[in-house]
Structures are given as structure tokens and as C-alpha cells.
Amino acid sequence: MPMDANEIERLIRSGIPDAHVTIRDLAGDGDHYAATVIAASFKGKSRVQQHQLVYQALKGEMGGKLHALALQTGTPEG
């Protein structure tokens, strides 16, 4: 079953409270999303670690219910 964009955003925020989350539904099918997650708490972390934090927040939905989520992460200053 596809996942709602609001649900994805809610999950990410619950795991990373200071995150600014932008989600785009790429194909309009509720199954292929692109998410940009910007958080000050990412500072000093590698890209891999930042993505891992987002995947953790998604509580195992990534790769399962959430089939395709293109992810871009960063800190507020870029």
C-alpha cells in the first residue's frame, strides 16, 4: 500500500524534531517521492549518517511500504 506524503513528513519530524521537510510526489501515484530534509542537528554528520537518521525515523517503512524515496539532506547553511 502506498504511503501518504503527510505521513512521511510526520514520521521524519517525529524522529528529527528540528527537521524542515519538503516532500514532492514525483509520479503522482503516492509511491515515488523525493524528500529534502534540512536539520541543524545534522551538523558534523556524514551524508550516510544523515540519511540513516531519516531512515531510522521512517521506522523500517523505507524499502518496504515506502518503495521509492529520493533523499537529499543537509544543514540550514547548506
Next chain:
Amino acid sequence: MWPYLERMEALLDRTLAKLNKDTTMAIEQFIDNEVKNNDVVLFMKGTPQFPMCGFSGQVVQILDYIGVPYKGLNVLENEDLRNGIKGYSNWPTIPQLYVKGEFVGGCDIVREMFQAGELQSFLKEKGLPVKETASA
């Protein structure tokens, strides 16, 4: 009769649990060997010649463009490998790129690094042959 069945059941459970653990350890060992004995390894769906997933295909295209030699491992050929690689780096998706035993990232990270020219400089720093291009 019942206590006997229960004992059999418990024995079966323990045997299965041990088998599962053995498989997990064997796969972990296999992955460990692959990423440590090959400079660049890509765990992917399909093969470099025939990627079976768009995300895997993108990373193949990037690596081919950069011209770095790499080994592609098809996770679709082995369900244990497919699950094992997700646990190995605590990363839920495929493709996964490893350089000199280090997990570099999945499709998004590889693409981002490539577009910024970081992937090329990273590979060069690791002493790997990279095709010289005008500018990335």
C-alpha cells in the same frame, strides 16, 4: 506423548534459529570478503550490463562514465544476500556502493557526490583510476 512433542518442537526451534544465525554469519562473512578484497563494489539489482532497477542503473551509468573499474554483485540472485547487505551497513535500500571496504552511499548520495565532482576526487584520493573528463 505431549511432553515428547513439546521437546521435539523446542529442538526444532533451536535448530532453525541456529541455521538462521549460521546463514546470517556466512552472508556477513561473504560481504565482508567482497568489500575488502575489491576496491570498488556495487551491490545492485541486476548486473552492470543489465540493471533491473532504475536506481541501480543510475549508479552503473555514473561509475561507467567516471571509468573506474568495479565489481557488480546482483542481489536478486540471492535472497540472503539481498537481506544481508541491508543489515551489513544498516542501510535499507539497494544499490549500495563500497570503496576500499567503506560504505559510500546509495543512489542519491552517489548521484549528489558525482554532480558535485566529489565522487571523482574521492576515488582519486583512494588511489583509484578515474577517467579524466573536461569537467564534471
